[in-house]
């Protein structure tokens with residue numbers, strides 16, 4: 001399991017389950033549950049193949065959060081996308097899904 005840095009992700013088990021997360025500093029913000037590991041790894045490989053870099057959210061000056069479309073009914077299922085990493089006050093700039101090497105709006 002790798003994070004966006006291309007480094008081995010750390011694993012931690014809490015009472016909510018097992019998680020993979022970025023163990024580097026500064027963190028790329030990578031986080032997924034053990035069950036989603038395969039989905040995230042596949043999406044990460046797809047993202048890397050595009051050659052696109054991790055977007056930085058302008059208003060927050062933070063690397064955007066890597067996510068995967070988990071709705072199986074969507075055509076974009078399994079695709080990587082990025083959202084704002086801020087929980088309290090997220091901006092809507094980063095809802096970008098990567099399809100065929102391009103960032104498009106979800």
Ligand SMILES: [Zn+2]
Nearest residue numbers: 003005022028
């Ligand atoms: Zn990382």
Ligand SMILES: [Zn+2]
Nearest residue numbers: 057060084091
């Ligand atoms: Zn933001």
